[in-house]
Amino acid sequence: MSQRMQQGQPMIILGEDSQRTSGQDAQSMNITAGKAVAEAVRTTLGPKGMDKMLVDSGGQVVVTNDGVTILKEMDIDHPAANMIVEVSETQEDEVGDGTTTAVINAGELLDQAEDLLDSDVHATTIAQGYRQAAEKAKEVLEDNAIEVTEDDRETLTKIAATAMTGKGAESAKDLLSELVVDAVLAVKDDDGIDTNNVSIEKVVGGTIDNSELVEGVIVDKERVDENMPYAVEDANIAILDDALEVRETEIDAEVNVTDPDQLQQFLDQEEKQLKEMVDQLVEVGADAVFVGDGIDDMAQHYLAKEGILAVRRAKSSDLKRLARATGGRVVSSLDDIEADDLGFAGSVGQKDVGGDERIFVEDVEDAKSVTLILRGGTEHVVDELERAIEDSLGVVRTTLEDGKVLPGGGAPETELSLQLREFADSVGGREQLAVEAFAEALDIIPRTLAENAGLDPIDSLVDLRSRHDGGEFAAGLDAYTGEVIDMEEEGVVEPLRVKTQAIESATEAAVMILRIDDVIAAGDLSGGQTGSDDDDGGAPGGMGGGMGGMGGMGGMGGAM
């Protein structure tokens, strides 16, 4: 390929192992890679989407319907393909759902761009047109969004349920969506909503229907000493990010004693220290204490004597949650503790969940930190359930933050497709073609929904368009019956931001890929360089794949 050097560029300026692809070859290679990624997740879209089973090199199995999880686990090597993977990651971070939609959009935008490139529209012109179209699309969506308030519990529940359809959680979505809404509303405070305050405990055994919301915190630990009480009622809780151990100097200290009495003094002193620590806790009135570090055996003994329930080596995230839930404060040194710092809970106790003993902190006044206990038949079931719940938490949070939703079922895409075609006429120059292509690309969502449901995509698309043309913004495809219905009425809605973010990041990734006309890969870094952080460990093996793709892509592509 070094012969392909245009403009007489001397190959000698690059390292020996460098691979270079430029011009149209580079463009079409990148586009094909991007499309391949989109193709890989297409079948998972919508209520009738299927799952993927991913097996890593260690034999670990993940079964999922979640776009971003699939792409992360897929060990993708190609640099351009990785740009598309990033789209799904951004979507996940920003709004928590719609990752598959975003990737499919990006793939289709690239596909449409390919045709334009073939008919000699310049890549920068396409980029310009796509940007204009995306801008307009956002406007249209915002104008048509439906307002939702916090009091509209019914709609919130439906949003939570919509995010779960098509995923393993679907069979119990009525119960789960209620739990999700309860959880999000509980952790909402003046600073906004941090869904990290909803912690998820997975329990294997029982059914999904047995899942529950605990208004409080569950710490996956047991009390340190058997002689401590199993449970304490109306407990004052000390939260300590410190150790209940004998204090030591940072510098190695050695004590030289000359007679046994001296030694005895040291020993007594240490014991006294521990006793004082416990006394201090007793004095401020603690009934339960959660310690981030260790607790000395002797301290355990004294604590047990005082009837205090103690947990050691609690995770610092658990300490933070405890503080939030019980209204206490994480104290980093026992010396500073005061009665005000203690939290309060109606009950602290060790209980058995699915064969594991954990500490439940419940009956708190205003649970600003809650725990969802998810149950399912096997480990893989609960893992997938967790992913579905996290998406669902994300969309409910996004809805409450923005207060705006859109109907689902491909309704917004169909509407956009129509409106953008109209808008295209007002755009001058070759960009007009790009805007039209953008409109065309958005049809991929309703088309894929129909395909996955086993319907004829053309029939469904035509139905949808005619209803939208008649002014029904909310007309979407019911994947179960194949009919076009009013999605808003049906309660299939999702947050506005899921859609706008999907369009924005898909556009940006597509534009970025289109503008590339030269790929220079330095030898064995070809895969790893752009491989970002998600394919660690795949780097050594990545080389061959990436290189192969660069060098002889026609052949490799055909190999499938």
Place this chain on the structure above:
Amino acid sequence: MASRMQQPLYILAEGTNRTHGRSAQDSNIRAGKAVAEAVRTTLGPRGMDKMLVDSSGEVVITNDGATILEKMDIEHPAAQMLVEVSQTQEEEVGDGTTTAAVLTGELLAHAEDLLDDDLHPTVIVEGYTEAARIAQDAIDDMVLDVTLDDDLLRKVAESSMTGKGTGDVTADVLAKHVVKAVQMVHEDDNGVFHRDDVRVLTRTGASSSATELVEGVVLDKEPVNENMPRSVSDATVAVLDMKLDVRKSEVDTEYNITSVDQLTAAIDAEDSELRGYAKALADAGVDVVFCTKSIDDRVAGFLADAGILAFKSVKKSDARALARATGAKRLGSLSDLDESDLGRVDAVSIRSFGDDDLAFVEGGAAARAVTLFLRGGTEHVVDELERAIEDAVDVVVAAIDKGGVVPGAGATEIAIADRIRSEAAGIEGRKQLAVEAYADAVEALPRTLAENTGMDPIDALVDLRARYETEGLAGIISSGRSGEIGDPVELGVIDPVAVKREAIESATEAATMIVRIDDVIAAK
């Protein structure tokens, strides 16, 4: 350039293996069925055992589904899902692991037919989920309206043990022990049953008929000192979580000695500290000491001199059981020893079994821990006996704690299938077919039972259905060389309801999960 609709594989790392669409579904379903097939023949009282040899030549002979699947070294990812089903079943209820795996396999086999008939996988999932709900309702109706007395619980334990290699002890003797063990420790002060309180210890030698129930704890420990008494009766017991050794400070300390007197003083101080332990224990009237940490040799000598029996490095779990059996508290310090910290037992004795000495701690004051002491001719016999007994303990507990019992011998499954079929007619749409298929899958359990018993499966199934229709209860009872249709309740074949529920739940979830997969991407 690559043709447009084709999937260029090169975006994935080299060596990645990808199967998708129908072939992925086929491969997953086949793998699942193969696993179920592997354990099928072990089901029921006439089920056979498997011999599993691992790569290092270790041999396990068992009838226990979960153990078989765990040892089988299964690689296929979908097959692993089935192994998980049996593991969940084992952890949750302790028995019915084969049932759960066989049911999952059957659900997959029927799903395959439905896929052939062009039913969408999500429709199958809906149908199966719906059917599983109906099945749970049917199980509710099958729960026997009886009091769970010892007699009934014994039958439950016996039902779980049949078909397993319980040696020459007939299952009923063991069942008696199991039920007694569970009854003794059931319901402690918090109203919670702790499974750990029923302990199982095995020893080869003698025969399985020498199996006994020890009302207390058996420790695989010898006294720390030869001169200690080998048996103590009516003893006061201390359980210690501390070292009986010279105390050291957390900071490194060192003696700086300049004269002989100083050295003597230091040695005397240590000596008296060590004597202090023995004295404190003796003064408190302690006869037996169990220590989870080390005991200094000199302390052991002093204890022996004081006539105290002591054990060191006792396992934490043993210490817990000892505390629960004797009513002793686990002590971290001897400084404030008082009466209430100590426990009482009727007898502690050391008994020899071959080269091993075991310590029997019997008749504790609190009596919250018991031990089933199992004997058997060879290691493999006791191992399998242990698995059978553990299962039996679990089912008895499940029967007491988790909602009662249902008839066994396939009677509940027949009832479930019948209920699902009659409700299927009212279900609209294509999922009706999936619901019906579920009923067929459930019926595979009595069918397998019949097969393993030596009956003609078709005849048996037809007879079962007919008998169920007329009498509302019919199971497969093995008798002589074959089996017959009979009333399982009358004949004492009873299972805990929790076992059935969990099997239905986890089998359905795993099967639906596998059916929904249309793409398998495996890294090298």
